[in-house]
Structure formats: structure tokens, C-alpha cells
Amino acid sequence: MRSSHPKKTRDGASPAGRVPLAAQMAREKEDAQERAFLVGIDVRTRGRGGKGMVTAQAQAARDAAAAAPAAVKPSNKPSIPEFDADESLAELRTLAGSAGAKVVGEILQRRDRPDPATLIGAGKLEEIAGAAASVNADLLLFDHDLTASQQRNIEKIVKRRVIDRTQLILDIFARHARTREGQLQVELAQLQYMLPRLAGRGVEMSQLGGGIGTRGPGETQLETDRRKIYRRIRHVEQQLENVRRIRAQQRQRRESAPVATVALVGYTNAGKSTLFNALTRAAVLASPRMFATLDPTIRAVVLPSKRKVLLSDTVGFIRSLPHTLVSAFRATLEEVQRASLILHVSDASSRLSAEQDAQVELVLKELEAEKKPRLRVMNKVDLLDVEVAESLLGGAVHDAKTAYVSAAEGTGLDRLLVRIDAMIEEDPVSRVQLRVPQTQGKTLAMLEARARIHSRSYKDGAVELEVEAPESVMRKVRQFGVSEFKPIEIPGEPLSETIKRERRGE
Numbered sequence: 001m002r003s004s005h006p007k008k009t010r011d012g013a014s015p016a017g018r019v020p021l022a023a024q025m026a027r028e029k030e031d032a033q034e035r036a037f038l039v040g041i042d043v044r045t046r047g048r049g050g051k052g053m054v055t056a057q058a059q060a061a062r063d064a065a066a067a068a069p070a071a072v073k074p075s076n077k078p079s080i081p082e083f084d085a086d087e088s089l090a091e092l093r094t095l096a097g098s099a100g101a102k103v104v105g106e107i108l109q110r111r112d113r114p115d116p117a118t119l120i121g122a123g124k125l126e127e128i129a130g131a132a133a134s135v136n137a138d139l140l141l142f143d144h145d146l147t148a149s150q151q152r153n154i155e156k157i158v159k160r161r162v163i164d165r166t167q168l169i170l171d172i173f174a175r176h177a178r179t180r181e182g183q184l185q186v187e188l189a190q191l192q193y194m195l196p197r198l199a200g201r202g203v204e205m206s207q208l209g210g211g212i213g214t215r216g217p218g219e220t221q222l223e224t225d226r227r228k229i230y231r232r233i234r235h236v237e238q239q240l241e242n243v244r245r246i247r248a249q250q251r252q253r254r255e256s257a258p259v260a261t262v263a264l265v266g267y268t269n270a271g272k273s274t275l276f277n278a279l280t281r282a283a284v285l286a287s288p289r290m291f292a293t294l295d296p297t298i299r300a301v302v303l304p305s306k307r308k309v310l311l312s313d314t315v316g317f318i319r320s321l322p323h324t325l326v327s328a329f330r331a332t333l334e335e336v337q338r339a340s341l342i343l344h345v346s347d348a349s350s351r352l353s354a355e356q357d358a359q360v361e362l363v364l365k366e367l368e369a370e371k372k373p374r375l376r377v378m379n380k381v382d383l384l385d386v387e388v389a390e391s392l393l394g395g396a397v398h399d400a401k402t403a404y405v406s407a408a409e410g411t412g413l414d415r416l417l418v419r420i421d422a423m424i425e426e427d428p429v430s431r432v433q434l435r436v437p438q439t440q441g442k443t444l445a446m447l448e449a450r451a452r453i454h455s456r457s458y459k460d461g462a463v464e465l466e467v468e469a470p471e472s473v474m475r476k477v478r479q480f481g482v483s484e485f486k487p488i489e490i491p492g493e494p495l496s497e498t499i500k501r502e503r504r505g506e
Contacts, residue, residue: 036137119150137160141163326367336369348378453466
């Protein structure tokens with residue numbers, strides 16, 4: 001007998017009222033996101049005569065910029081704007097999004113000095129606890145480093161998990177690490193961060209020994225945990241040392257050939273990966289999220305002189321980058337230390353590009369790479385006013401140490417490659433006249449691929465060429481050389497003009 005009851009759907013709703021699958025998945029994903037409440041702090045130091053307020057981080061960046069080499073100081077920006085607390089809180093908001101959190105509220109506390117027990121004061125914490133409860137926040141994100149005691153004291157008052165800026169960055173690194181090397185480096189940084197923050201649980205958690213003479217309180221759980229972490233740190237460091245050894249072997253094989261290495265560095269989200277993809281046609285992830293790419297990538301690039309260089313994309317830097325991360329990622333950042341040239345990528349559209357550059361200077365100084373030859377690349381000029389962008393890309397602003405590009409649109413890249421070619425000293429280029437028999441097809445094909453041919457003529461079964469090629473190619477064709485073209489460079493005159501005058505016989 002057929003039932004008289006209407007057919008029910010699996011979720012108890014009628015087919016007409018069923019929620020679309022895409023909307024249901026989006027709702028479930030949103031519900032799975034942790035709800036974060038942001039807390040910023042502006043520790044102000046009053047300048048002489050009461051002029052303005054400058055944060056301690058901004059002052060450190062200014063000091064670093066003042067100590068930077070003169071060649072890398074921005075010539076068109078007389079002063080560094082302050083990275084104030086509001087902009088720092090906006091950066092924390094972006095970091096929270098990169099970590100997969102949903103920001104449900106934020107508050108900024110301005111103080112003359114931090115509170116040693118709770119950083120922002122017990123009264124303000126009571127206010128924050130109520131605000132976080134009203135929006136049902138799962139955790140509090142502090143835009144400041146917290147000591148272990150401060151973190152415990154804050155958690156007792158707000159009754160929620162508390163994470164500081166360093167712990168948030170470590171979590172983002174753990175999310176985005178894909179290779180085994182990246183995962184090891186993140187784990188080492190997390191262990192080094194966790195070690196001083198272990199909290200003991202008293203004698204009741206002590207481990208009793210076994211055998212005569214070992215009765216008593218024994219080893220506490222805190223000491224056991226600390227010993228386990230030390231053991232794991234040693235194990236991870238040994239594995240990273242093996243990675244460093246393998247990298248050194250690979251680098252030794254690369255350095256046996258005269259191939260220069262160019263390293264991309266810069267503030268996170270400055271467009272390094274987009275520029276890397278534009279120059280190498282690689283498929284590295286380029287995302288507006290901070291620290292989207294952690295694992296180093298190396299690709300070959302052919303310069304206008306037909307020389308090859310290796311371009312290395314490294315992890316982005318950020319204001320107050322945790323020292324544990326710099327130490328853990330030293331195996332990766334060795335590419336910066338050994339590079340022949342550093343491309344310092346900056347966001348030309350950002351008002352704080354000078355401050356961000358100063359933060360990069362701090363990390364380069366910690367890596368002992370601040371004296372490396374450097375070319376500043378101002379990226380994202382397409383986001384500027386049209387007239388300003390056209391004047392920069394057209395070369396109206398001449399600066400030998402700065403190149404203006406738009407990696408997203410692919411403009412200015414040819415001029416950038418010319419600048420890189422002029423600053424690379426490995427495998428120098430020279431100009432010679434060659435007479436190669438036509439039977440040497442392999443040699444002629446190599447010259448066609450790896451040299452710039454300025455003139456070509458055929459005579460008596462041979463090809464007479466005037467070529468400009470790197471030293472690595474010259475060694476293979478020196479037997480066919482007729483004469484070497486050595487222009488006499490006149491001081492103060494570009495080499496290209498000297499070559500033209502020599503060719504005219506002047």
C-alpha cells in the first residue's frame with residue numbers, strides 16, 4: 001500500500017527549500033574558520049620638544065635606513081614615513097587572513113609604556129574580554145610579542161586562547177611550507193619559540209625513579225618536556241645540516257661553471273614571485289596573501305648578452321621578523337649570502353615603501369649581506385598615476401641603481417635585464433672577429449645561440465663573424481679567432497659610444 005505521508009528529504013526540508021551545495025559548502029567553511037579578535041598597542045615615545053609620536057619599531061627602521069649604504073638609500077625620498085599603529089594593525093589583519101582566521105573585531109590601545117604583567121593593563125583587558133565575548137571570538141591576536149607570563153596572565157582574564165605576532169607568523173609558515181626542507185625549518189622555529197614558554201605543573205606531575213636511591217620527587221614534567229624538545233631540536237638541526245651540506249654540493253657544482261646567481265629579496269607581498277614568474281616563465285605561486293611562497297626556487301634566465309644567470313626567489317621579509325625564523329631559514333637564505341647580485345624588490349604604490357625597505361635592510365644586515373651589489377626594483381608602477389608610471393617606465397627618471405617595472409603587466413622587464421647584465425661581473429663579455437669553416441656546423445650553431453652576432457660574411461668556404469660573447473664561449477672558439485676587438489674606453493663616456501667611435505675609425 002502506498003503511504004499517504006509526503007516524501008521527506010534527507011535533511012527534513014522540501015526539495016524547494018534545499019540550500020544550494022556551493023552555498024552550503026561556503027557556509028561550512030566559514031563556520032570552520034576561527035574567529036579572531038585583534039589587539040593592537042601603540043607604545044609612544046615623545047620626541048624632543050614634544051614633537052610628534054614615533055613608535056619604537058618605526059624608530060628602529062629609521063636608524064637602519066640611516067646606517068644603510070649610500071648606494072641603496074632612496075634618493076627621491078628625504079625622510080621615512082612612520083609605520084604607525086593603525087597601519088601595523090592593518091598588517092596584522094592581513095596576516096590573520098593568511099592564517100585562515102576570520103576577524104570579528106579589533107581594538108587599539110595607546111600607552112606611554114607597556115604593562116610588564118599584561119602588556120596593556122588589567123582594566124583594558126576586562127574591556128577586551130567583554131568585547132571578545134560579545135562577538136563570540138575564539139582567540140585574541142596581539143600585534144606585539146608577549147612573554148610567557150604575559151600570555152598566561154592575559155588568558156586568565158579573557159578566558160580565551162591568546163596568540164602573539166610571532167606565533168601567528170610561525171603558524172602561517174607552517175601552513176605554507178610544502179617541501180620537507182621548509183617543514184623542517186618551520187618546526188625548528190616553532191620548537192625554539194616554544195622552549196622558553198613551557199609551564200611546569202608542580203610536584204604532582206613529577207616522574208618517580210625506579211630502584212634503590214631514586215625514591216623522591218624525581219624529574220618534573222616540565223624538565224621532561226624540556227629535555228624532549230632539546231632532543232627534537234638537535235634532531236631537526238642535524239637534518240637541516242644535511243640539507244645545508246647538499247645545498248653546498250649543488251652550489252659547488254654550479255660555481256664550477258661561470259654562472260652568476262641573482263637573488264630576489266624584499267618585503268612580503270611586494271611582488272617578488274610575480275616578477276620571478278615574469279622573468280623566468282616559471283609557475284611559482286603568486287598570491288596577495290602574505291608568505292604565500294616559502295620554499296626557494298631557482299631558474300635560469302638569459303640576459304641580453306646571451307649570458308645565463310640563476311634567479312633565486314626567497315621568502316619575503318616583514319617588520320619585526322622573528323629571529324628564530326631568520327635562524328631556521330638560514331639554509332634557504334644562504335642563496336642571498338652567496339648571490340652575485342641582490343634585486344631588492346619594493347612596492348612603488350605603497351606609501352610605506354621606504355619604511356619597508358628599511359625593514360629589509362635589518363634582515364640583510366643580520367644575514368651579513370648588506371654590502372652585496374644591489375639593484376633596487378620598484379614594482380607595481382602600474383598602480384601609480386598614468387603620467388607618473390609612463391615617465392618612470394620611459395626612463396625620464398634616471399637612476400643607475402633603480403629600475404621601474406610592472407611585473408603583472410610585463411612592462412620595464414627588458415630594461416631591468418639590461419641593468420642586471422651591466423652589473424654582473426662573472427663570465428665577462430668581449431668582442432672578437434672569427435673565421436669559422438662552414439664545416440663546423442656545431443660551432444656555428446653554438447655562436448648563434450650563445451653570442452651576439454654583429455656582422456656575418458661568407459668567403460672561401462668560411463664564415464667571417466664579428467661576435468660579442470661571454471668568456472665561457474670564447475674559450476671554445478678561440479682557435480678560430482682573427483683578432484680581438486678591444487675598444488679604448490674614454491673616461492666619462494659610455495662604452496657603447498666608445499665602441500661606435502672605434503668602429504668609425506675616430
